[in-house]
Amino acid sequence: xxxxxxxxxxxxxxVAALALTGCSAGGAGGSSGGSSTLTxxxxxxxxxxxxxQAQEGNQIVFYQAAYDSLIRRLPNGDLAPMLATDWSYxxxxxxxxxxxxxxxxxxxxxxxDAAAVKxxxxxxxxxxxxxxxxxxxxxxxxxVDDDTVxxxxxxxxxxxxxxxxxxxxLMGSPAALGTDGIKTNPVGSGPYTLNVSKxxxxxxxxxxxxxxxxxxxxxxxxRIVIKYLADASARMNALLSGQIDAxxxxxxxxxxxxxxxxxxxxxxxxxxxxxxxxxxxxxxxxLGDVRVRQAINMAIDREALLKQFxxxxxxxxxxxxxPRSTGFxxxxxGTYEYNPEKARQLIQEAGYxxxxxxxxxxxxxxxxxxxxxxxxxxxxxxxxxKLTEVPAAxxxxxxxxxxxxxxxxxxxxxxxxxxxxxxxxPDATFNPFHTSSPELxxxxxxxxxxxxxxxxxxxxxxxxxxxxxxxxxxxxxxAHKPSVTVELQAEQAVPSIYNYAPAK
Amino acid sequence: xxxxxxxxxxxxxxxxxxxxMLTFVLVYAGGQNVARTIxxxxxxxxxxxxxxxxxxxxxxxxxxxxxxFVHALTGxxxxxWFTAEPVAQALANRxxxxxxxxxxxxxxxxxxxxxxxxxxxxxxxxxDRAVQVLGVLGLAIxxxxxxxxxxxxxxxxxxxxxxxxxxxxxxxxxLWAAGLVLPVAALLFGTVxxxxxxxxxxxxxxxxxxFVRTLRARGLPERExxxxxxxxxxxxxxxxxxxxxxxxxxxxxxxxxxxxALPGIGYLAVQATANGDxxxxxxxxxxxxxxxxxxxxxxxxxxxxxxPKARVA
Numbered sequence: 001x002x003x004x005x006x007x008x009x010x011x012x013x014x015v016a017a018l019a020l021t022g023c024s025a026g027g028a029g030g031s032s033g034g035s036s037t038l039t040x041x042x043x044x045x046x047x048x049x050x051x052x053q054a055q056e057g058n059q060i061v062f063y064q065a066a067y068d069s070l071i072r073r074l075p076n077g078d079l080a081p082m083l084a085t086d087w088s089y090x091x092x093x094x095x096x097x098x099x100x101x102x103x104x105x106x107x108x109x110x111x112x113d114a115a116a117v118k119x120x121x122x123x124x125x126x127x128x129x130x131x132x133x134x135x136x137x138x139x140x141x142x143x144v145d146d147d148t149v150x151x152x153x154x155x156x157x158x159x160x161x162x163x164x165x166x167x168x169x170l171m172g173s174p175a176a177l178g179t180d181g182i183k184t185n186p187v188g189s190g191p192y193t194l195n196v197s198k199x200x201x202x203x204x205x206x207x208x209x210x211x212x213x214x215x216x217x218x219x220x221x222x223r224i225v226i227k228y229l230a231d232a233s234a235r236m237n238a239l240l241s242g243q244i245d246a247x248x249x250x251x252x253x254x255x256x257x258x259x260x261x262x263x264x265x266x267x268x269x270x271x272x273x274x275x276x277x278x279x280x281x282x283x284x285x286x287l288g289d290v291r292v293r294q295a296i297n298m299a300i301d302r303e304a305l306l307k308q309f310x311x312x313x314x315x316x317x318x319x320x321x322x323p324r325s326t327g328f329x330x331x332x333x334g335t336y337e338y339n340p341e342k343a344r345q346l347i348q349e350a351g352y353x354x355x356x357x358x359x360x361x362x363x364x365x366x367x368x369x370x371x372x373x374x375x376x377x378x379x380x381x382x383x384x385x386k387l388t389e390v391p392a393a394x395x396x397x398x399x400x401x402x403x404x405x406x407x408x409x410x411x412x413x414x415x416x417x418x419x420x421x422x423x424x425x426p427d428a429t430f431n432p433f434h435t436s437s438p439e440l441x442x443x444x445x446x447x448x449x450x451x452x453x454x455x456x457x458x459x460x461x462x463x464x465x466x467x468x469x470x471x472x473x474x475x476x477x478x479a480h481k482p483s484v485t486v487e488l489q490a491e492q493a494v495p496s497i498y499n500y501a502p503a504k
Numbered sequence: 505x506x507x508x509x510x511x512x513x514x515x516x517x518x519x520x521x522x523x524x525m526l527t528f529v530l531v532y533a534g535g536q537n538v539a540r541t542i543x544x545x546x547x548x549x550x551x552x553x554x555x556x557x558x559x560x561x562x563x564x565x566x567x568x569x570x571x572x573f574v575h576a577l578t579g580x581x582x583x584x585w586f587t588a589e590p591v592a593q594a595l596a597n598r599x600x601x602x603x604x605x606x607x608x609x610x611x612x613x614x615x616x617x618x619x620x621x622x623x624x625x626x627x628x629x630x631x632d633r634a635v636q637v638l639g640v641l642g643l644a645i646x647x648x649x650x651x652x653x654x655x656x657x658x659x660x661x662x663x664x665x666x667x668x669x670x671x672x673x674x675x676x677x678x679l680w681a682a683g684l685v686l687p688v689a690a691l692l693f694g695t696v697x698x699x700x701x702x703x704x705x706x707x708x709x710x711x712x713x714x715f716v717r718t719l720r721a722r723g724l725p726e727r728e729x730x731x732x733x734x735x736x737x738x739x740x741x742x743x744x745x746x747x748x749x750x751x752x753x754x755x756x757x758x759x760x761x762x763x764x765a766l767p768g769i770g771y772l773a774v775q776a777t778a779n780g781d782x783x784x785x786x787x788x789x790x791x792x793x794x795x796x797x798x799x800x801x802x803x804x805x806x807x808x809x810x811x812p813k814a815r816v817a
Contacts, residue, residue, distance in 0.1 A: 047542070048588035055544075128555040130543040183588035201589055201597050203670055203767035227765065229668060230775075233652060234765040237667035241659040260660075393778050396545050397537045422546055429545050 036222035038484065038500055041235050041247030045202060045228040048183040049194070051120065052127035054167035057412070057493040058248075064497045065207040065224055066107075067188035069169035070098060070117070071161060075499050077324060077490035079161055083112060083171060083189070093156040093450065098164075100147040104214050106173035106189045114143040119174040121151070124167075134163040156448050158417040162491075191219045191497075203228055220501045239479055246480035248494055251311035257479045265478045267488040271320055272310070272410045273470035274300075275423070277402065280435040284358050284405040291350040293466035295343035296406070297336035299381045300374070302471040309370050313475040319459055320423060320468050322413025324490055327420075327447075327455035332463045343381040353382065358405040360385040365392050366408065374408070402432045410474065414491050416455035420444055424462060435467075509801075516797045520790060524576075527789045528569050531782055538780040542585055559585055572786065581790075582783035584776075591787040594772065599791065601670050602761070602768035606753045608688050613695040614746060618735070620696065621703030621742070625711065626730065635700055642697020647756070651690035651763040658686060668765035687760045695749050702745045706738040713737075740807045747803040751796050 046062040047053055054063045072082035084098040104112040118141040125135040137157040142150040153160070163169065176187035185196055192207035199206045207224045227244060229235040236253045238244045240260040249257055249264075258264060276296065281288015302316050318335045321327040347353065362371050375385050390398045399407060411423065411430070423430040425444055440461055446454035462468065478495065480486045487499040539555035540547070547555075556562050560571065575582060581591035624635035659667035665686055671679040710716065711734055719729045758770030769788060776784035 045587070047586050050588070053588075128543070128551055128558050130547050130551070132551050133546060133548040136548065180583075180588070183583075198675075200670060200672070200767055201587075201594060202772065203765070227669060229765045230771075231762045231765065233655075234668050234763055237655045237660055238669070238765065241655075241663060241667035243667055243669065393541050393780055394537075397540055400540070427548075 036502075037225060038221040038223070038246075038497075039225040039227065039244045040500075041229045041238055041244040042226050042494075043230070043235070043248060045230075046205075047130075049186040050127075050129075050177070050182045051167075051170040051172040051186075051188065052123045052132075052177065053129040053183070054170050055130055056167050060166065060492065061494060061497050062205060062226060063167070063170050063186070064190065065192040065205075065226075066186035066190045066194055067170040067172060068104070068190050069165055070100075070171065071165040071169055072498070073162070073165040073489070073492075073496070075487035075489050075495070079165055082165075083117075083169075084164075087161070094153045096151040096153070096160060097144070098149050098151070100149070101214065102147045104189050105212075106171075106176075106187055107193050107210060108173045108175060108187050110173045110175055112171060112189055113146050114149045116174045117141070117149045117171060118143050119177060120171045121168070123172075123177045129167070131163075131167040134159070134166070134168045156450070158448060158450055159415055159421070162415060162418070189214075191215070192224055195223075218498050220498075224497060239481075242481075245484045246478065246486055246495075246500070249477050249479045251313040251475070251477060254311060254313070254477055257477075261482070262479045263482055265480070265486060265488050266313070267476050267478070267490075268315065268323065268413070268473045269476045269491070269493060270410045270412055270474050271317060271322070271470045272314070272472055272474050273302075273408075273468060274406050275409045275411075275430055275468055276406045276466065277399070277430075277432050278405040279465070279467050280433050282433050283402065284356070286350070286352050286356040287358065287405050289350045289352075290465055291346040292352060292356065293469070294336065295346040295350075295381055296378070296383065297466050297469045298339045298343040298346070299377050299383070300469060300471060301338045301377060303338065305370070305373065306472045308373070309367065310472060310474055313477065314472040315475075317470050317473050319463050320411065320413070320470055321416060321419055321455075321459045322473070322491070325413065325416040325419060325455070326452040327416035327459040329456055329459055332459060335463050336466075336469075340377075340380050347382050355382050355384060357384045357386050359403065360387055361390040361395070361398050361404045361407055362387050363390055363392055363395055370408075400429065400432050406469075412491075412493070413473070416452075416458075417447060420447060420455075420458060424458065424467070512797075512801055516794075519797070520793055521573075523789060523793050524573070524786055525569065527786050528565065528572075528782070531780060531785055532565055538585065538782070541780055572783075581787050584784050585781045586779055586784075591783045594784065595769070595787050595791055598767055598769040598772045601766055602754055602757055602770060605684065605687055605691070605757055605760070605766070605768070606750060608684065609691045609695060609753060610746060610750050612688065612692055613699050613749065616692070616696045617699035617703055617742070620700040621707060622730070622735070624700070624704045625707035632704075635704060639697045639701040642694050645693070646759075647690055647694050648759040648763055650693045651686070651760050654686045654690055655763065670766050683764075687757075687764045687766060690760050690763075691753060691757065695753070699742060699745050699749065703738065703742040706741045707734060710734050710738040736810055739810055743803055743807060743810075747799050750799055751792075754792065754795060 040061065042058060042061065044058045046059045047055060049062065049066065051063065051067050068083050070082060070084045072080045074080050083104060084100055087096060087098040089096055100112065100114060100117065106112065110116070121135060121138065121141045125132060125138055137153045137155050139152045139154040142152060144150055171189060172182060173187040176182040186194055191210060191213050193210050195206040195208045205226045209219050209222045213219055227238065229238055229247070232250050232253065235247045236249060236257060239247050239257065239262060254264065274296065276287060276293050278284050278287040279293060286292045297318065306312060306314050306316060317333050319329070319332045371387070378385055398404065409430070413419065422428055425431065426434045426436040440458065443454045443458045443461065447458060476493070478486065478488060483503050485501050485503050486495050489495045489499055539552045539559065539561060543551055543555055560568055572582065579592070583590050584594060620635050624632040655667050658665045666679070666683050669683060671683050673680040716729060716734060719733060755770055757768055758774055761768040761771040769791065772784065773788040776788060
């Protein structure tokens, strides 16, 4: 029997496949074409591109391309002029006056002036963006003259200048603020504008250099392309195959990426460990005893965890304050060593020798192997973790509602004040039981007034009282092609777009 | 025939209304705080309440559904709560990507599976065994493993094809085609395996029937018997499998979309569900329901055309 038609069909399929392969030979890496295009990979996609909805961390680069901020943060964290040429606080730290550049226009032709800054700050503060709380202490914004604004505060905010170098400082054209258009097509004064026709929603954002931009030294590329790559292996493959110039990678991908001839930069941004939420003992009375919390700190073999789950990329720690913050104290890092025997003894002394049960939430996105190790190490000192799986979307709500006595967390290490307001103050997100004490509250108020020594005292207080059980500061790995130079950005998940340049 | 079509369309509209209602209820039954999910961990309670009011989440469920329904009737499916992109636009963009892949995979599956199934059924021997082994491998090896191996070899090692991403056909047809090769190949492995087995079994069954013996006895050429009679009689089960795979691929392509970072509907669905992005979830569900309805209708018509016995009154 012969099947000439089938043979023909099969041949056609093979020829078509070969043709597809053939015509693609020069395709890979085509999108990075030349030194004038910078192609970045991003772990997260941005939300609405309205500056009032701007997000920080991984997503900040999408906004930085299109919007300038009032203040620029240099790679080492120092503050430098951007739209504001200089700024000064009143003696009581309740008024911040900023002088503005007078040669800046938005991409729709409107001029940046004090009224525009006022409109933006009010839009940001009164809007529903995720960072709106960073202007929470702003009482009013006063237009002093065309290029001067004064920000009046209800109470001092030590993080305000940093906030103005971040989402809260991004300035959009006043005419576009609040419109539907600016949500998907930004109208800013930034070095680039979004090329809507070349961009693909949910996948790729193409920003083209803006002609007549006030500071050409910030436009090191003609085009910046940001590709959203949610999957870790997709990020690595895009990097290794030359499709993107730089991206944050997982520690587990380190060796493969190095072998591929790429450069890896390292920085430390997050601490990893437990938050002992119920330190007041409202849900689990045993957690109200400092000895039990200290015992938890001693029960965890942090070195083994770092090696096994952090690929050894990090430093052991006992504190939640980062090395760049004013509250950091190197000496606190030796407070709790791994010592299960002493931990058991502390639990006995606290009167919980018969065992303690602690409700603990796990996520389907978490690492079950890590949970198993934690369960085992805590069981060794008489603590049973009562596991409940929480859907990913409910993770945060479950913490805020105080469903669990303690939980695993990887938290960013920003400035002392931000660390306090995010994890230590009575109204902080990660203090769901609103624990405090007069001593701690007094220290926090001193930090608010700019007292750096008080920040160290707050740190000592939460370490000695074992509010947390940090294991290590994880190293962030950022890989890039040798054809690009990158400076990592202090206290930010990814480098700012200004930190990239073609290698000479 | 017309009555059959009208009945189908009527029941489909009813189905769409019921499914959209159910989706609404199910998403809310999840109990997640959508406004909080959108704003993230550091937003204050005041912001969360403001966001909830902005999205209309502070209204009773029935009012929210009614509002959505009235807008949907005018073709306005709203905007994504996360990216503010209009839902209709997001769906249209994503459907192009997923449909391109799924249609190419389905066509290639049909051609390859018929070819392999026929070879296996008619020739037997080592070809048959090879097709059966292929069938088992195709079902046993998950698509994402095939995808990762393909990327590793053809994109990372050889640099022949792009590792990730989607290029619009009108921007660069060459790059568009290149970007499709690996995702299509990764999905084909599993679909061809399953369908070829089905076609092989069905052909063997038909080949044993009396009418084939009669045709052979009448001296018809074997090729004509196979292509005009046997294949036609054996095709309905194969078509049903193809139809199921087509619908399955729209959702199942999610893994491949993730590995190749393709902005398709599958990944959109996963993200929207995790985020509780109601306008997008409903959009995706409606598109899927419409798709299932259309595919089933087309297959019914096709089977009826191929096999008069299956025609409905």
